[in-house]
Amino acid sequence: MATSSVSASVNLHRCALCKIDLKGKIVYVDDKIEALLGYSKEELFGKSFSDFLDKSSKALIDQLFSQRNNYEIFYDATNLTILNREKKAITARA
Numbered sequence: 271m272a273t274s275s276v277s278a279s280v281n282l283h284r285c286a287l288c289k290i291d292l293k294g295k296i297v298y299v300d301d302k303i304e305a306l307l308g309y310s311k312e313e314l315f316g317k318s319f320s321d322f323l324d325k326s327s328k329a330l331i332d333q334l335f336s337q338r339n340n341y342e343i344f345y346d347a348t349n350l351t352i353l354n355r356e357k358k359a360i361t362a363r364a
Contacts, residue, residue: 286306287302295319296316307355
């Protein structure tokens with residue numbers, strides 16, 4: 271029996287993680303979100319996720335929230351423009 275070995279190059283990266291509640295408030299952030307936004311976990315906790323978005327991204331998120339059902343988890347992904355502490359725009363897929 272012949273065996274073959276195939277080597278593949280896999281490029282993986284860890285995403286930043288943020289959880290928001292049904293009202294759009296931040297309830298969990300990881301260290302990558304802290305680094306991305308330039309705020310500590312304590313500063314971010316309880317803040318509105320929309321506070322960190324540009325105007326068009328905020329409108330998109332507000333529309334998504336208005337269409338969701340209570341207690342429903344959804345996994346739609348879209349491109350957003352996130353504003354860090356220095357108001358620098360960062361494009362992200364969320």
